[in-house]
Amino acid sequence: MNEQDKEHQSVTDFKQFFPSAALVGAIFGVISFVIGLYFGYQQINSEPTGSLFSPMLFSGVVICLLTSFAGLVAVWHFTKEVTSELSMGQGAALGFLAGAVVAVVSVLLNEVWVTLVDPEYTEKMIESSIAAIEIMDLPESAKDDMIDAMSESIEQGATFGRQLFIGIPVNGLLNLITALIGVKIFADKKESF
Amino acid sequence: MRHPVLYLFILVALGLLVAASLGGGPWGAGSTLQHWTGELFRGICHQNPLRSYSVNGVQMAVNTRCFGVFSGLLAGWLMIPVMIRIKPGKSVIVGILLFAVLLQIIDFSGNLFELWSNTNHSRFLAGTLPGIAAVLFISELFIQPDPKLHEQ
Numbered sequence: 481m482n483e484q485d486k487e488h489q490s491v492t493d494f495k496q497f498f499p500s501a502a503l504v505g506a507i508f509g510v511i512s513f514v515i516g517l518y519f520g521y522q523q524i525n526s527e528p529t530g531s532l533f534s535p536m537l538f539s540g541v542v543i544c545l546l547t548s549f550a551g552l553v554a555v556w557h558f559t560k561e562v563t564s565e566l567s568m569g570q571g572a573a574l575g576f577l578a579g580a581v582v583a584v585v586s587v588l589l590n591e592v593w594v595t596l597v598d599p600e601y602t603e604k605m606i607e608s609s610i611a612a613i614e615i616m617d618l619p620e621s622a623k624d625d626m627i628d629a630m631s632e633s634i635e636q637g638a639t640f641g642r643q644l645f646i647g648i649p650v651n652g653l654l655n656l657i658t659a660l661i662g663v664k665i666f667a668d669k670k671e672s673f
Numbered sequence: 674m675r676h677p678v679l680y681l682f683i684l685v686a687l688g689l690l691v692a693a694s695l696g697g698g699p700w701g702a703g704s705t706l707q708h709w710t711g712e713l714f715r716g717i718c719h720q721n722p723l724r725s726y727s728v729n730g731v732q733m734a735v736n737t738r739c740f741g742v743f744s745g746l747l748a749g750w751l752m753i754p755v756m757i758r759i760k761p762g763k764s765v766i767v768g769i770l771l772f773a774v775l776l777q778i779i780d781f782s783g784n785l786f787e788l789w790s791n792t793n794h795s796r797f798l799a800g801t802l803p804g805i806a807a808v809l810f811i812s813e814l815f816i817q818p819d820p821k822l823h824e825q
Contacts, residue, residue, distance in 0.1 A: 544717040544739075568676050568814050572683070622722040622732070629706030646713055653686050657746065660811045 497574045500558040505581025508550040512543045512582060513589040524604045528612040550582050551575030551655030555662030566667035568660060575659020576652040583647035591640055674757060675817050680750075687747040694735045694743050698728030710734040726793060737793040738800040745804020749812075752805070756812040766809050773802035 519539030526535065555571050566574075594601050613626050674680065692699075697708030705711040706720060714720065714734045724736040733740060780799040784791045791799070 540717065540719045569679050572679060618723060625704050625706050625732070626720075626722070629704070629711060647716055650690070650713060650717060653683075653690060656683070656686075657807065657811075660814065661807065664811050664814055 501577035504554040509585025548654040551659030552662035554578035559666040571663035575656040579652040579655030696734040698731035737797040741797040741800020742804040745801035749805040749808025770806040773806040
């Protein structure tokens, strides 16, 4: 295969992958946004208890676990809708792409929510989290550290590009791994000798 | 081994993931949560200092369970060249994976319903196993197919 063929192959791969990555990534992005919002408002509307098991702790665990499986589902969708023949490298690329779409969609929806729907959401969220941290059984220095980090995140939260720059690599890598699990389960591997 | 470039790429990426999860301590930062490493994992981990290890006296960027999962993924990835030589049976790998997932659920639920209190070490171990098991599950993909079998 010469250079031109290789380039053509990767463009074709991308065109084939993108619908699965975009569809599954968008669905997982919306789910992750809705779960985050649900637990966010639960945190805002609840009295601080000082317990380690706050709604936001659940939110983090659930979102992290759930969004990691976008890669696996994207591979399943691709093998079902396009072709069941998928190499490991293609599966890895599809998984990374799906993870990137999850990050983009959830950050975008969050941005729309705090800009158009509830501009005070972030502020209320921070106030509630600070109230929860203040009555936690933690050393004062740790409390101050967490509160300072939250205050800083308000200032940086407005930077859309920064959130993406941070969200895409970790999300992409975790989804790449689950996509490889998807290749193992759902795909007929292309043999290369 | 098949796909050596992909193997090395993911090995480096997992190495960087584990290195970043160590937090600001190795970088000489006074605090992790305000360091780029803390920011990197803010969306996926609660970063509670009571549930995190520390490096050089500074809290790590992820809690012990997440650190366990990341370390497990890296350890499992390093074991792939050995695993493709040993070729453990599918039932063994699936058994390890199910045990790891079950252990994670039992550990989390037991603590949640106050049946027992887990510790940083137990959370780390409960996180490490699924990480290793997930990688072992896909290790078969790196086995070079036998050309003789292919010709038949």
